[in-house]
């Protein structure tokens with residue numbers, strides 16, 4: 001494995017060769033740190049020491065008619081997650097303001113479901129327009145499921161910069177994880193979004209029984225689709241889902257996967273998304289050597305680590321938060337009682353996944 005040659009390719013904005021990507025995944029643990037260091041050179045070349053913080057707002061949670069086996073919100077999932085229909089506008093507003101105060105430069109509005117109806121598209125467009133008016137410096141991402149170009153254009157018009165729709169896994173593995181829609185449906189959404197002038201955000205979930213070849217396939221497929229941001233998720237095996245308790249990842253393997261994604265996508269945002277805290281644990285500072293973007297605070301249905309710890313980790317590494325709150329010096333670390341700054345122990349399911357039981361959509365009485 002010639003890591004120097006890989007770095008030379010990558011800093012020219014070229015993906016490393018497929019064989020190199022496979023070598024990274026097949027490497028043993030003793031090679032993890034040199035691999036992370038190589039990916040880190042590329043990360044610093046394109047993104048310096050900046051870290052983009054993303055804040056999720058789950059507009060609608062659970063009750064999805066699709067059967068994605070990894071998803072706690074899917075049809076048939078009995079995971080103990082928040083289930084609610086659309087948040088009202090003020091709940092959204094409150095959560096958005098909290099995210100921005102904590103330093104988020106991107107707000108991600110997410111709704112469970114196959115895809116938005118015309119009414120739902122209009123509703124999200126209204127929310128986006130308000131946020132855009134009040135915080136023109138903040139990037140806005142929507143994640144609403146399958147989308148055609150017309151609906152994407154409505155969102156674009158309202159101010160959506162980015163649309164998230166993950167490929168999740170390789171075409172050859174897709175039928176194993178979902179039957180209610182296909183890989184091609186997902187790829188078509190990514191293309192439609194791009195045609196409408198929105199930057200596609202699309203990534204993968206590792207740890208669902210896929211082979212190294214399949215991980216590499218989906219990573220290169222994302223490159224071919226021209227995505228502008230690649231979220232890398234590590235499976236959270238919620239109790240009550242088909243993949244409950246499924247654990248095949250180690251912290252070092254996660255770091256090699258992230259590094260492989262960075263070296264295939266040298267010049268675009270790579271985000272360490274769900275599963276960071278659960279799988280990478282004490283090695284999380286190394287994540288930032290490779291990824292230039294993370295979620296701060298909670299995920300859709302699971303709790304993340306305390307936001308103040310992530311901000312301290314960024315500062316301790318000598319990195320800096322990119323974004324409006326950071327530049328204005330207005331980042332709020334949280335009060336330690338609620339929200340992503342909280343120290344309260346999370347409630348874990350039988351697989352050890354921390355269940356979200358705070359934030360929008362959760363009755364206040366349930367948060368104590």
Ligand code: SF4
Pocket residue numbers: 064065066067068071072073074075111112113114145
């Ligand atoms: S479509 Fe989205 S919300 Fe629905 S089950 Fe699949 S991943 Fe979950």
